[in-house]
Amino acid sequence: MKVNGQPCRTIWPAPDGRAVEIIDQTRLPHTWVTVRLENLIDAERAIRDMQVRGAPLIGVTAAYGVALAMRHSTSDAALEAACSVLLAARPTAVNLRWGIERMREFVAPLPEGARADAAWAEAARIAEEDVAINAEIGRHGAELIRDIHQHKQAPVNILTHCNAGWLATVDWGTALAPVYAAFDAGVPLHVWVDETRPRNQGASLTAWELGQHGVPHTLIVDNAGGHLMQHGQVDLVIVGCDRVTARGDVCNKIGTYLKALAAHDNNVPFYVALPTPTIDWYLQDGIREIPIEERAAEEVTHISGRDRDGQMRQVQICPDSTPAANYGFDVTPARLVGGLITERGVVAANAAAMKVLGAT
Amino acid sequence: MKVNGQPCRTIWPAPDGRAVEIIDQTRLPHTWVTVRLENLIDAERAIRDMQVRGAPLIGVTAAYGVALAMRHSTSDAALEAACSVLLAARPTAVNLRWGIERMREFVAPLPEGARADAAWAEAARIAEEDVAINAEIGRHGAELIRDIHQHKQAPVNILTHCNAGWLATVDWGTALAPVYAAFDAGVPLHVWVDETRPRNQGASLTAWELGQHGVPHTLIVDNAGGHLMQHGQVDLVIVGCDRVTARGDVCNKIGTYLKALAAHDNNVPFYVALPTPTIDWYLQDGIREIPIEERAAEEVTHISGRDRDGQMRQVQICPDSTPAANYGFDVTPARLVGGLITERGVVAANAAAMKVLGAT
Numbered sequence: 001m002k003v004n005g006q007p008c009r010t011i012w013p014a015p016d017g018r019a020v021e022i023i024d025q026t027r028l029p030h031t032w033v034t035v036r037l038e039n040l041i042d043a044e045r046a047i048r049d050m051q052v053r054g055a056p057l058i059g060v061t062a063a064y065g066v067a068l069a070m071r072h073s074t075s076d077a078a079l080e081a082a083c084s085v086l087l088a089a090r091p092t093a094v095n096l097r098w099g100i101e102r103m104r105e106f107v108a109p110l111p112e113g114a115r116a117d118a119a120w121a122e123a124a125r126i127a128e129e130d131v132a133i134n135a136e137i138g139r140h141g142a143e144l145i146r147d148i149h150q151h152k153q154a155p156v157n158i159l160t161h162c163n164a165g166w167l168a169t170v171d172w173g174t175a176l177a178p179v180y181a182a183f184d185a186g187v188p189l190h191v192w193v194d195e196t197r198p199r200n201q202g203a204s205l206t207a208w209e210l211g212q213h214g215v216p217h218t219l220i221v222d223n224a225g226g227h228l229m230q231h232g233q234v235d236l237v238i239v240g241c242d243r244v245t246a247r248g249d250v251c252n253k254i255g256t257y258l259k260a261l262a263a264h265d266n267n268v269p270f271y272v273a274l275p276t277p278t279i280d281w282y283l284q285d286g287i288r289e290i291p292i293e294e295r296a297a298e299e300v301t302h303i304s305g306r307d308r309d310g311q312m313r314q315v316q317i318c319p320d321s322t323p324a325a326n327y328g329f330d331v332t333p334a335r336l337v338g339g340l341i342t343e344r345g346v347v348a349a350n351a352a353a354m355k356v357l358g359a360t
Numbered sequence: 361m362k363v364n365g366q367p368c369r370t371i372w373p374a375p376d377g378r379a380v381e382i383i384d385q386t387r388l389p390h391t392w393v394t395v396r397l398e399n400l401i402d403a404e405r406a407i408r409d410m411q412v413r414g415a416p417l418i419g420v421t422a423a424y425g426v427a428l429a430m431r432h433s434t435s436d437a438a439l440e441a442a443c444s445v446l447l448a449a450r451p452t453a454v455n456l457r458w459g460i461e462r463m464r465e466f467v468a469p470l471p472e473g474a475r476a477d478a479a480w481a482e483a484a485r486i487a488e489e490d491v492a493i494n495a496e497i498g499r500h501g502a503e504l505i506r507d508i509h510q511h512k513q514a515p516v517n518i519l520t521h522c523n524a525g526w527l528a529t530v531d532w533g534t535a536l537a538p539v540y541a542a543f544d545a546g547v548p549l550h551v552w553v554d555e556t557r558p559r560n561q562g563a564s565l566t567a568w569e570l571g572q573h574g575v576p577h578t579l580i581v582d583n584a585g586g587h588l589m590q591h592g593q594v595d596l597v598i599v600g601c602d603r604v605t606a607r608g609d610v611c612n613k614i615g616t617y618l619k620a621l622a623a624h625d626n627n628v629p630f631y632v633a634l635p636t637p638t639i640d641w642y643l644q645d646g647i648r649e650i651p652i653e654e655r656a657a658e659e660v661t662h663i664s665g666r667d668r669d670g671q672m673r674q675v676q677i678c679p680d681s682t683p684a685a686n687y688g689f690d691v692t693p694a695r696l697v698g699g700l701i702t703e704r705g706v707v708a709a710n711a712a713a714m715k716v717l718g719a720t
Contacts, residue, residue, distance in 0.1 A: 029679040192685075195660070195677070197557060197581040203661075203678040211679055219684040221557040221660055222583050223615025227690035230617070230647050255583025257590070261621040287590050300555070300581055301563075303663045305675025313675050315665025317555070318563040319389040319571055324579040325552075330587035 001166045001173075001180055001213045003032070009171045010057050011064065011127065018071075020064045024051045025167060029208035030306045037061075040069040040082050047089040047096065054168025055242070056130045056275070059099030062086045063123040066103040067116075074115040079107055092293075098277075099126060127170045133275045134172035136343035141178020141238065141273055144346065146187050148235050155188040155216075157235045159225055162196045162253035163205040164240025164273065174273040175240040176206070178341060183215050191217040192228060196253060198299040198326060222255050226262035237263045237270045238341070244272065244279045248334030248349030249286025254327050260336040272332075272349070273341040276357045286331040293328040300324035361526045361533075361540055361573045363392070369531045370417050371424065371487065378431075380424045384411045385527060389568035390666045397421075400429040400442050407449040407456065414528025415602070416490045416635070419459030422446045423483040426463040427476075434475040439467055452653075458637075459486060487530045493635045494532035496703035501538020501598065501633055504706065506547050508595050515548040515576075517595045519585055522556045522613035523565040524600025524633065534633040535600040536566070538701060543575050551577040552588060556613060558659040558686060582615050586622035597623045597630045598701070604632065604639045608694030608709030609646025614687050620696040632692075632709070633701040636717045646691040653688040660684035 002008065011022050019038040026049065027033045035051060037043045043065030046052050052061045069082035083100050090096055106122045107115050148156045164175035172180060182189055191210055196202035203219055210217040220228070228234050237259055243251040250256070250272050263270035283289045301324050304314045318324070337349035340357075347353045362368065371382050374396060384393040386409065395411060397403045403425030406412050412421045429442035443460050450456055466482045467475050508516045524535035532540060542549055551570055556562035563579055570577040580588070588594050597619055603611040610616070610632050623630035643649045661684050667673045678684070697709035700717075707713045 029682075030676075195557070197555070197583060200677050203682070207678045207682045211681055217683070219660055219678055219682050221614065221686070222581070223557055223613075223618065223690075224685070224687050226617040226621065227614060227652065227687050230691070253583075254581065254587060257586040258583065258618040258622055261586065261625055262618055265621055292587065300579055303665060303675065303677065305663060305677040307673055307675055313667055313673060315663065315667055315673055315675055316390075317560050317663065317665040318567045318579055321571055322389075322563070322567045322579050323577070325584070326581070327584050327587050330583075331590070 001171060001209060003212045010052065010167055011060055011170060013124070020068070022046055022052055022061065023167070025053055025205070026051055028167070029204045030312065037064065037068065039072065040065055040085060043068055044085050044089045047086065054163070055093065055095035056169040058090065058093050059095035060123070060127045060130060060170055062096050062099040063103050063126045066100065066107065067119040067123040070107065070116045070119040074112040076108070079104065102126065130170040131172065133343040134169050134174060134177045137174055137273050137275070137341055138172050138177030138181035140346050141271070141341040142181035142185060142187070144236065144269070144271065144341070145178055145182040145189060146185070149187050149189070152235065155190050157190050157192060157233055159192040159194070159228070159234045159237045159259065160206065161194040161202065161239045161256050161259055163201040165206055165209045167205050167209050168240070174275065175238045176209070177273065178238060179215060180213065183213070189216070191215060192225065192234060193217050193219045194222050194225060194255070194259070195219060196255065197222055200303070225259050229262045229266040229268050234263075234268050237268060238273055241272050241274050241278060242329060243283070243286070243290060244274060244340065245283035245286045245289070246279065246281045246354065247284050247351045248337055248340065248354060250332045250334070250337055250349070251286055251290045251329050252332065254330050257330040257332045260332040264336045269338040270336060271339050271341050272337055276342050276344060279354065279357060281358060287333065290331055292330065295326045295328050297324040297326055300326050361531060361569060363572045370412065370527055371420055371530060373484070380428070382406055382412055382421065383527070385413055385565070386411055388527070389564045390672065397424065397428065399432065400425055400445060403428055404445050404449045407446065414523070415453065415455035416529040418450065418453050419455035420483070420487045420490060420530055422456050422459040423463050423486045426460065426467065427479040427483040430467065430476045430479040434472040436468070439464065462486065490530045491532065493703040494529050494534060494537045497534055497633050497635070497701055498532050498537030498541035500706050501631070501701040502541035502545060502547070504596065504629070504631065504701070505538055505542040505549060506545070509547050509549070512595065515550050517550050517552060517593055519552040519554070519588070519594045519597045519619065520566065521554040521562065521599045521616050521619055523561040525566055525569045527565050527569050528600070534635065535598045536569070537633060538598060539575060540573065543573070549576070551575060552585065552594060553577050553579045554582050554585060554615070554619070555579060556615065557582055560663070585619050589622045589626040589628050594623075594628050597628060598633055601632050601634050601638060602689060603643070603646075603650060604634060604700065605643035605646045605649070606639065606641045606714065607644050607711045608697055608700065608714060610692045610694070610697055610709070611646055611650045611689050612692065614690050617690040617692045620692040624696045629698040630696060631699050631701050632697055636702050636704060639714065639717060641718060647693065650691055652690065655686045655688050657684040657686055660686050
């Protein structure tokens with residue numbers, strides 16, 4: 001997608017071929033900085049410090065981290081060390097583990113002399129596969145938006161929660177891929193952006209990337225979506241997800257469930273965009289079976305932003321002694337999900353319909 | 361309710377009898393400051409600058425404003441001038457108009473020599489009536505909490521949105537009156553406090569007043585309530601309201617509707633606490649008939665809080681160019697409202713049941 005009018009990805013090989021470059025997402029939306037990752041340590045730091053975030057992008061960065069390590073030493077010991085270091089950067093990130101394992105399994109059988117170039121090529125392949133999957137999600141989802149536009153003959157209002165945009169992937173994003181695909185194809189649309197407390201990824205990242213690409217959008221507080229739906233101002237909800245169960249329950253950023261309830265109550269279609277590997281075929285009842293991470297209370301009691309003097313500051317919004325709870329995700333039951341937008345097409349959120357996605 | 365262990369109201373006659381004192385609520389939760397209102401101008405400023413907020417408290421402050429004006433001059437012209445000045449302080453506040461009109465109608469027929477003392481007594485009566493109404497709301501609502509406790513035999517978890525506590529009234533509050541009444545009676549309970557973006561009245565005011573009174577509570581983001589209800593962690597929702605229609609539709613702070621949907625989806629009782637004058641008997645369909653105020657975008661794009669150095673600061677949480685929309689309220693349809701807690705008892709939210717509240 002575009003930044004300052006130029007096409008941009010979240011990670012790309014440096015022109016000299018000796019490093020990869022990333023966007024420092026911790027500085028967004030107020031400062032645009034790219035960072036050069038030249039070695040394993042750089043890659044590990046970028047993941048640990050969340051300069052890269054979003055499951056697909058973390059996986060790709062880790063793959064490049066292995067490839068960068070192979071530039072310095074191609075021994076078995078170096079490979080194992082690289083995998084261990086990267087895995088420890090964010091131990092709970094499923095895609096991190098996936099990206100590292102894929103690299104290990106690909107590189108380990110090769111003769112040492114072939115490993116460096118092969119690892120670099122494999123990391124690039126993983127990145128391209130992510131782009132291709134998201135482009136397909138975009139293509140399928142854009143048809144939904146186009147259909148609404150043809151029926152409505154007015155701009156399509158889409159509500160999204162959190163950031164499942166290109167910043168979370170290599171390009172296109174998941175929830176926002178259909179938005180970008182439809183927008184680029186000339187379908188008139190507008191996006192309501194939930195700010196997504198407590199970490200405000202909507203206000204800081206989704207608003208930023210939509211603005212850079214030129215997509216009309218409006219920031220709202222997480223409380224506002226229900227009112228908008230009651231008054232016909234939302235035609236479609238599209239969100240991303242962290243996990244989907246075999247029967248279609250959707251685990252996504254906290255607050256997604258409330259928007260799904262409002263969509264259901266107002267007959268607004270509610271879609272979840274995802275690459276099919278996000279489906280956990282071993283899970284059924286998401287509410288009972290998916291443990292929800294509790295994060296630091298400080299994310300609730302404090303908010304970061306840019307002061308009038310241009311400095312980043314953190315302010316406390318409650319009394320000193322206030323206890324806070326911070327659940328990271330919630331589960332939207334499949335009965336509230338209108339459909340899943342995947343790289344293989346749009347399917348209903350139930351076990352029978354989803355079976356076509358399990359076939360390989 | 362208590363502050364620093366001492367009983368406190370939001371407005372009270374000064375010990376010397378020549379002024380009223382208020383809490384400067386713009387400084388909460390970080391600083392506790394009381395302000396002395398000695399004359400009409402002081403009262404007008406306190407209302408305009410929102411040192412006092414909450415419909416009942418605004419009405420009482422305006423009544424005292426008229427009384428303070430009568431201390432200086434008791435002429436008809438002075439009375440009219442006082443009413444005009446106060447009304448202009450926050451022209452859209454319904455209770456402000458109500459308080460002023462009641463004072464005008466009471467004072468105007470009196471001989472000038474009797475007006476000053478009578479006005480002061482009438483303002484005090486209005487304040488006491490507010491306390492009495494809220495105490496009754498508390499008494500009726502506490503029975504609901506007690507019933508849940510007797511059934512559950514464990515602390516009762518109550519979720520509330522925004523601030524409908526004693527800070528919004530003279531004492532007790534509306535939504536929080538049942539909480540204080542049950543707590544003071546020894547019923548074990550705990551309150552989930554929605555932060556209530558964009559103005560964060562939950563984080564700043566509700567958390568503060570519950571903490572001061574010693575009521576166990578936990579601050580959460582507005583996105584979290586649905587997840588808590590899915591997991592049995594909410595036994596009861598109690599919110600306040602700005603207006604209720606004759607058939608029981610409830611207009612309250614933006615986001616209330618989303619919590620009502622979640623409560624309904626999880627069989628959690630959802631109650632609205634209100635003095636019966638809040639019912640607008642001329643309205644039926646709240647969603648269609650109640651216009652929703654749009655407020656400044658800056659409330660969404662910026663957040664105020666206390667910096668590490670103790671200074672109050674405002675930080676920007678989104679890109680410079682981001683458009684934002686800011687709807688102040690939403691309407692919860694009566695079908696999602698389990699009941700109305702009023703000073704006359706608890707009634708169902710429908711026209712037939714509510715008729716008993718209309719009888720005078």
